[in-house]
Amino acid sequence: MSKANKNINNSTINAFSCMPNENGHFGLYGGRFVSETLMGPLEDLEEAYKKYINDPEFNAEFESDLKHYVGRPSPLYHAKRWSEQLGGAQIYLKREDLNHTGAHKINNTVGQALLAKKMGKKRVIAETGAGQHGVATATVAARYGMECVVYMGAEDIKRQAINVFRIKLLGATVVPVEAGSKTLKDALNEAMRDWVTYVDKTFYIIGTVAGPHPYPAMVRDFNAVVGREVRQQCLSQIGKLPDTLVACVGGGSNAIGLFHSFLNDKGVSLYGVEAAGDGLETGKHAAPLSAGKPGVLHGNRTYLMEDNYGQIIETHSISAGLDYPGVGPEHAWLKDTGRANYVSVTNNEAIQAFHDLCQIEGIIPALESSHALAYISKIAPAMDKNAIIIANLSGRGDKDIQTIATHEGITI
Amino acid sequence: MSRIESCFNAIKKNNKKALIPFLTAGDPSPNITASLMHELVLAGSDIIELGVPFSDPMADGPVIQRASERALAQNTNTDDVFNIVADFRTKDKTTPIILMGYSNPIEIMGYSKFTKKASDAGVDGLIVVDLPPEESSDLQGALTSYDIDQIFLLSPTTIDKRLKMICKAASGFLYYVSLKGVTGSNQLDIKMVEEKINEIRTKTTLPLAVGFGIKDAQVAECVGRISDAVVIGSALVEIIAKYAKNTKEMKKRISLFISSLRKALDNIQ
Numbered sequence: 001m002s003k004a005n006k007n008i009n010n011s012t013i014n015a016f017s018c019m020p021n022e023n024g025h026f027g028l029y030g031g032r033f034v035s036e037t038l039m040g041p042l043e044d045l046e047e048a049y050k051k052y053i054n055d056p057e058f059n060a061e062f063e064s065d066l067k068h069y070v071g072r073p074s075p076l077y078h079a080k081r082w083s084e085q086l087g088g089a090q091i092y093l094k095r096e097d098l099n100h101t102g103a104h105k106i107n108n109t110v111g112q113a114l115l116a117k118k119m120g121k122k123r124v125i126a127e128t129g130a131g132q133h134g135v136a137t138a139t140v141a142a143r144y145g146m147e148c149v150v151y152m153g154a155e156d157i158k159r160q161a162i163n164v165f166r167i168k169l170l171g172a173t174v175v176p177v178e179a180g181s182k183t184l185k186d187a188l189n190e191a192m193r194d195w196v197t198y199v200d201k202t203f204y205i206i207g208t209v210a211g212p213h214p215y216p217a218m219v220r221d222f223n224a225v226v227g228r229e230v231r232q233q234c235l236s237q238i239g240k241l242p243d244t245l246v247a248c249v250g251g252g253s254n255a256i257g258l259f260h261s262f263l264n265d266k267g268v269s270l271y272g273v274e275a276a277g278d279g280l281e282t283g284k285h286a287a288p289l290s291a292g293k294p295g296v297l298h299g300n301r302t303y304l305m306e307d308n309y310g311q312i313i314e315t316h317s318i319s320a321g322l323d324y325p326g327v328g329p330e331h332a333w334l335k336d337t338g339r340a341n342y343v344s345v346t347n348n349e350a351i352q353a354f355h356d357l358c359q360i361e362g363i364i365p366a367l368e369s370s371h372a373l374a375y376i377s378k379i380a381p382a383m384d385k386n387a388i389i390i391a392n393l394s395g396r397g398d399k400d401i402q403t404i405a406t407h408e409g410i411t412i
Numbered sequence: 413m414s415r416i417e418s419c420f421n422a423i424k425k426n427n428k429k430a431l432i433p434f435l436t437a438g439d440p441s442p443n444i445t446a447s448l449m450h451e452l453v454l455a456g457s458d459i460i461e462l463g464v465p466f467s468d469p470m471a472d473g474p475v476i477q478r479a480s481e482r483a484l485a486q487n488t489n490t491d492d493v494f495n496i497v498a499d500f501r502t503k504d505k506t507t508p509i510i511l512m513g514y515s516n517p518i519e520i521m522g523y524s525k526f527t528k529k530a531s532d533a534g535v536d537g538l539i540v541v542d543l544p545p546e547e548s549s550d551l552q553g554a555l556t557s558y559d560i561d562q563i564f565l566l567s568p569t570t571i572d573k574r575l576k577m578i579c580k581a582a583s584g585f586l587y588y589v590s591l592k593g594v595t596g597s598n599q600l601d602i603k604m605v606e607e608k609i610n611e612i613r614t615k616t617t618l619p620l621a622v623g624f625g626i627k628d629a630q631v632a633e634c635v636g637r638i639s640d641a642v643v644i645g646s647a648l649v650e651i652i653a654k655y656a657k658n659t660k661e662m663k664k665r666i667s668l669f670i671s672s673l674r675k676a677l678d679n680i681q
Binding site for chain 1: 466467468469470471473474477481484489490491514515516517518519520521541542543544546547564565566567568569570571574578589592593594597
């Protein structure tokens with residue numbers, strides 16, 4: 001970290017959407033921080049990704065699968081009753097929860113699995129925390145006839161028994177990771193170790209916009225369909241662009257998927273909502289952009305939760321999908337440039353929003369997405385009634401019912 | 413002349429092979445690491461590679477992961493690592509010490525502060541596993557101003573174009589990772605290693621060390637025949653782990669193991 005770019009003037013950047021640069025850097029962030037053995041395979045992956053992302057045949061196949069297998073486009077739903085109750089801006093929900101497998105994660109796994117197929121790789125691996133990315137990867141592996149191995153922290157396996165079983169039903173192997181804190185970050189380490197060992201035949205499907213270049217850009221591009229649809233839907237349903245976009249940020253794939261098509265529209269304000277856990281002041285949270293420092297983990301430079309000697313520290317959030325000590329490097333850059341705002345909400349605020357959406361709109365949101373909703377309930381009341389807020393409802397909450405029950409002392 | 417350069421000059425002059433053991437600083441406790449290093453030298457080691465513990469050692473197999481965990485459980489931090497080196501240097505002024513670690517503990521301290529502290533303690537070289545030359549120009553500037561060598565890794569997947577770039581950036585020696593995988597793996601193919609080593613030799617005159625997957629004297633001898641130096645990591649760390657509670661026995665076993673490797677390497681003519 002030799003040069004600080006804290007003072008980059010927002011107005012001097014006209015094309016936020018054209019990052020990263022050729023080395024995979026988003027300003028100071030991103031890059032490729034891996035052992036030498038992975039440098040060659042990452043160059044091969046980058047070459048394939050660049051070739052196919054602009055290949056009409058590849059895109060036709062991708063779009064066809066998104067339509068017929070995933071069920072896209074997902075609706076942009078006007079949450080009228082909730083908007084009225086909050087008494088301010090009109091709130092719209094991008095219904096990624098209605099996708100096959102119940103979250104936005106499938107957009108990326110379809111894209112990467114198709115790329116794996118093009119590269120002739122017959123084995124895919126993935127890391128997973130809550131299990132959603134593991135399910136999405138096992139799903140596409142079944143669909144494309146690939147061997148699939150999912151790495152999952154031993155602690156997470158205990159907490160997410162249903163998703164572990166789902167992954168197994170889909171024909172994949174779940175490997176428990178006993179190292180470190182036995183959670184998502186350790187699962188990612190272990191998946192990297194697998195990849196470095198079986199790199200010739202294996203494609204590593206990373207689940208978020210982190211990891212070494214080209215992953216942050218590639219995962220973003222496969223998720224950017226969300227923002228592209230929102231833009232069209234907004235113009236045709238409402239007749240104008242939105243004022244504000246809100247999405248939760250763990251690694252940040254659903255947020256960047258929503259934001260990307262709007263990065264150059266300076267009139268659209270962007271909010272990424274991190275997990276404040278028990279509260280930022282308690283130290284028990286998962287909010288590196290709000291309360292962390294820049295560093296290097298999992299192949300990229302970004303904001304991290306770390307101690308004074310650079311050891312990665314344990315994170316806390318009721319939402320397993322946000323329980324990660326790093327964040328995608330593009331978010332780190334959007335924070336420093338001021339293009340996006342990063343805020344946080346606590347476990348309790350997210351749970352309140354979870355209940356509100358259940359009871360007011362008849363939608364059970366994922367606990368991750370509930371963080372975005374909780375922030376909306378803070379800002380919407382003060383906004384004009386004609387203002388438009390769009391939240392990425394990134395996943396459905398069926399998977400979280402047990403967590404909510406346990407939190408509230410209820411035995412199902 | 414740097415300690416690393418003198419060491420390899422002497423090795424070459426005597427027609428020998430360098431033995432480079434790896435251990436993690438602070439495993440099983442920061443108080444005994446320096447004395448283990450002296451034991452390694454006494455038993456015939458030429459250079460010592462000292463691991464800087466990290467919470468997320470992505471390139472390491474389970475044996476060295478656990479060594480990192482044990483060291484961190486003893487609260488071993490980067491300053492402790494420098495203290496261990498400084499302590500070692502009070503009695504040993506000649507054996508080169510290479511620190512091996514990951515980017516983040518270095519970044520958080522700052523490249524120049526880290527490098528100055530390393531230099532003051534008596535460190536001679538640095539391997540940052542997850543910092544390829546593409547990302548290391550700032551660190552290299554700091555290292556050069558303190559005469560610390562940045563040791564780069566080469567691997568079976570390193571293609572010709574990268575090989576040239578890395579050889580250009582490297583100093584001290586080059587470290588060839590003998591297999592695709594993590595530390596402590598065991599499918600080393602000596603013929604493939606030899607082919608790659610021959611390719612690398614056409615690009616550089618720097619000494620070549622080989623590591624990953626070298627478990628015993630027999631494999632060490634095979635690898636020694638085609639390289640200038642042999643790195644032993646997981647096999648040594650396993651001994652440290654096994655006798656973690658009995659330092660005296662640990663030192664005895666380490667000494668026996670290192671002596672057997674020394675003897676094997678000295679068999680090579």
